[in-house]
Amino acid sequence: MFRRPRRGSLFKKVRGYAVSWKQYRQFLGGARSRLVLLTVVAVCAGLLEAALLSLVAALATALTEGSSRVDVQFGVIDLSAPLTVLFAVGIGLALVRAVVALGIAYLPARASAAVMVDLRRSLFDRFTGTSWSVQASERDGHFQTLMGTHVMNASLAITTLAQALTAGLMFLTLLISAVVLSVMTALIVIGASLLLFLLLGPLVRRLRRQARALSRESIEHAKGMEEVVMMAEEIQVFGASPEYKESVDRLSRQVRKPMLLTRFLFRAVPGLYQSLAFLTLFLALAAVYLSGAQAIAELGAVVLIMVRSLTYGQTIQQALRRLDELVPFMNSLRKALDHYQSHPRQDGDTPLPKIDRLGMRDVHYAYVPGEDVLKGISFEAHGGEAIGIVGPSGAGKSSLVQILLRLRQPTSGALEVNGVDARVFRRDDWQRRVSYVPQSPQLIWGTVADNIRFYRPEIDDEQVERAARLAHVHDEIMSWSQGYQTVIGQRVSAISGGQRQRLCLARALAGSPDVLILDEPTSALDVRSELAVQESLAQIKSDVLLILVAHRLSTLSVCDRVMVVVDGRLQAMDEPAALLENNDFYREVTEITQRQGLATGSTSSIASLGSSSTEAGDGSHQGAAPWALGRAASGAEPHD
Numbered sequence: 001m002f003r004r005p006r007r008g009s010l011f012k013k014v015r016g017y018a019v020s021w022k023q024y025r026q027f028l029g030g031a032r033s034r035l036v037l038l039t040v041v042a043v044c045a046g047l048l049e050a051a052l053l054s055l056v057a058a059l060a061t062a063l064t065e066g067s068s069r070v071d072v073q074f075g076v077i078d079l080s081a082p083l084t085v086l087f088a089v090g091i092g093l094a095l096v097r098a099v100v101a102l103g104i105a106y107l108p109a110r111a112s113a114a115v116m117v118d119l120r121r122s123l124f125d126r127f128t129g130t131s132w133s134v135q136a137s138e139r140d141g142h143f144q145t146l147m148g149t150h151v152m153n154a155s156l157a158i159t160t161l162a163q164a165l166t167a168g169l170m171f172l173t174l175l176i177s178a179v180v181l182s183v184m185t186a187l188i189v190i191g192a193s194l195l196l197f198l199l200l201g202p203l204v205r206r207l208r209r210q211a212r213a214l215s216r217e218s219i220e221h222a223k224g225m226e227e228v229v230m231m232a233e234e235i236q237v238f239g240a241s242p243e244y245k246e247s248v249d250r251l252s253r254q255v256r257k258p259m260l261l262t263r264f265l266f267r268a269v270p271g272l273y274q275s276l277a278f279l280t281l282f283l284a285l286a287a288v289y290l291s292g293a294q295a296i297a298e299l300g301a302v303v304l305i306m307v308r309s310l311t312y313g314q315t316i317q318q319a320l321r322r323l324d325e326l327v328p329f330m331n332s333l334r335k336a337l338d339h340y341q342s343h344p345r346q347d348g349d350t351p352l353p354k355i356d357r358l359g360m361r362d363v364h365y366a367y368v369p370g371e372d373v374l375k376g377i378s379f380e381a382h383g384g385e386a387i388g389i390v391g392p393s394g395a396g397k398s399s400l401v402q403i404l405l406r407l408r409q410p411t412s413g414a415l416e417v418n419g420v421d422a423r424v425f426r427r428d429d430w431q432r433r434v435s436y437v438p439q440s441p442q443l444i445w446g447t448v449a450d451n452i453r454f455y456r457p458e459i460d461d462e463q464v465e466r467a468a469r470l471a472h473v474h475d476e477i478m479s480w481s482q483g484y485q486t487v488i489g490q491r492v493s494a495i496s497g498g499q500r501q502r503l504c505l506a507r508a509l510a511g512s513p514d515v516l517i518l519d520e521p522t523s524a525l526d527v528r529s530e531l532a533v534q535e536s537l538a539q540i541k542s543d544v545l546l547i548l549v550a551h552r553l554s555t556l557s558v559c560d561r562v563m564v565v566v567d568g569r570l571q572a573m574d575e576p577a578a579l580l581e582n583n584d585f586y587r588e589v590t591e592i593t594q595r596q597g598l599a600t601g602s603t604s605s606i607a608s609l610g611s612s613s614t615e616a617g618d619g620s621h622q623g624a625a626p627w628a629l630g631r632a633a634s635g636a637e638p639h640d
């Protein structure tokens with residue numbers, strides 16, 4: 001009857017290794033062929049080494065005996081040659097061994113570099129190919145850590161694996177050579193190795209466990225440190241309380257124990273190994289001596305082979321321990337790769353024609369199943385229209401925009417383009433025809449032209465400049481020393497919030513989209529820049545379908561119709577004047593805005609435009625009332 005294998009049984013271990021191999025095989029990528037080549041080279045190196053060791057032993061014996069000829073016996077090979085010839089052969093073999101050693105060092109290095117590039121490429125491809133919901137829920141800094149630490153450790157694992165493979169093969173080759181020399185020797189080497197493994201087994205297992213724990217805790221620590229950098233500004237403002245310091249310190253303390261034990265055992269195990277190796281060597285020599293059957297030269301070769309094979313045994317152990325340290329990094333990487341791949345971005349295969357109509361049909365959306373944040377939204381907008389979206393905080397405006405951008409799929413209902421479900425259309429076409437300016441747009445490190453072109457080589461310099469003019473940022477660009485070739489970036493303080501927003505508006509306009517969606521386009525602008533953007537929008541609106549999420553009353557000045565979203569429902573969609581008459585929310589926020597304008601001595605934001613040129617950059621200026629006031633009006637709870 002078939003018995004289930006016991007816990008920790010050989011069968012289970014082998015099965016475990018098979019599963020691990022399947023899991024980690026993907027890390028090898030293009031490195032496989034190099035590892036196969038390495039196997040051949042390692043076997044050659046082992047044979048060379050055995051030949052060299054036998055030769056050294058034979059030469060030493062001949063020199064001791066004062067003989068001018070040397071007898072070398074290696075299996076079926078039985079040579080007798082003058083001393084000088086064998087010296088020359090020895091030097092030749094040593095040189096060949098040096099070349100082989102270079103190969104043994106080069107092949108893993110090359111494989112590891114290839115794995116690094118492959119992994120980074122597939123990580124990037126899978127991350128960019130995964131759905132927005134996965135990207136948006138990614139912990140800050142996690143992807144960067146995967147790309148950096150995790151990929152480097154995974155590629156290091158390839159070098160380590162190659163090291164274990166080479167040492168293992170050379171160990172085996174030496175053993176086979178020892179069998180050829182003398183069965184007795186081979187048995188002694190095997191016995192000595194087994195004894196060493198048995199004696200050091202528990203310590204080695206402990207070391208491997210601690211090495212894994214060290215890596216796990218180091219990963220946790222790295223995640224915590226990502227947050228320290230991210231929250232640096234808040235910590236400056238709120239102060240680093242003892243509790244905060246304690247939470248960071250705790251992370252370091254958790255690394256302490258596995259680190260201490262790993263570092264200690266890391267030194268202790270090889271030391272013990274060497275001492276035990278000497279012990280077994282003496283025991284083995286005694287056994288060879290007692291057997292009485294060995295010639296002097298053979299005995300010398302036996303000793304050398306044993307010493308060498310025990311060194312390889314040590315290398316194998318060290319490589320396995322190092323692999324244990326690296327496995328948690330590979331696990332995280334594998335999980336991330338699988339996670340990205342299992343949530344692909346939705347795509348269609350129908351070419352997308354010019355977008356004349358865009359709308360929603362009974363769209364519901366839930367982040368958490370059963371908890372709809374959008375509830376039955378239906379509307380249609382046409383090219384040449386400007387549509388505003390307003391509503392209290394948490395009403396669902398951003399969720400609605402993300403569906404319009406096809407970043408998220410409706411839970412039910414459909415986003416429709418020219419009356420057709422948008423899901424059927426090709427994503428590439430969609431990206432060309434639908435453009436977006438987020439509330440906090442980001443700049444890449446590169447020239448102004450690079451930032452506007454944004455990796456779309458088909459956009460030429462003329463289009464870049466045209467877009468910049470439309471976004472009313474051309475004159476400022478020309479005032480910079482290098483014009484469009486000025487290098488800018490996310491953290492370049494010379495770029496104001498208003499300039500950044502207009503550069504990103506230029507980026508959105510450069511591709512001549514059919515639909516342009518803006519999330520509060522004037523939030524970071526001073527009044528003069530705001531007026532400039534309003535003019536841009538008025539200028540382009542006849543050519544595109546403009547959709548604006550408005551947190552400020554002034555933004556709505558370009559809108560033909562306004563959608564009022566309250567509690568995930570489309571409460572109304574009409575012209576501003578009609579809404580003022582018929583919609584309580586719209587009327588209330590308008591009145592509050594106007595009252596605030598009177599209280600601060602200014603009129604509505606549009607009327608006050610141009611009266612100040614202060615580069616506020618913080619989104620606050622007279623007469624521009626944030627829609628957050630609408631929370632009070634609607635009674636909705638703020639969520640941010």
Ligand SMILES: Nc1ncnc2c1ncn2[C@@H]1O[C@H](COP(=O)(O)OP(=O)(O)OP(=O)(O)O)[C@@H](O)[C@H]1O
Nearest residue numbers: 367373391392393394395396397398399400639640
């Ligand atoms: N990633 C998310 N996971 C779970 N719930 C979310 C997520 N994003 C938003 N929500 C919830 O969905 C609802 C709508 O949020 P949304 O951001 O769309 O509102 P909003 O009108 O844009 O708000 P604001 O004006 O404050 O930006 C809120 O209740 C919010 O808590």
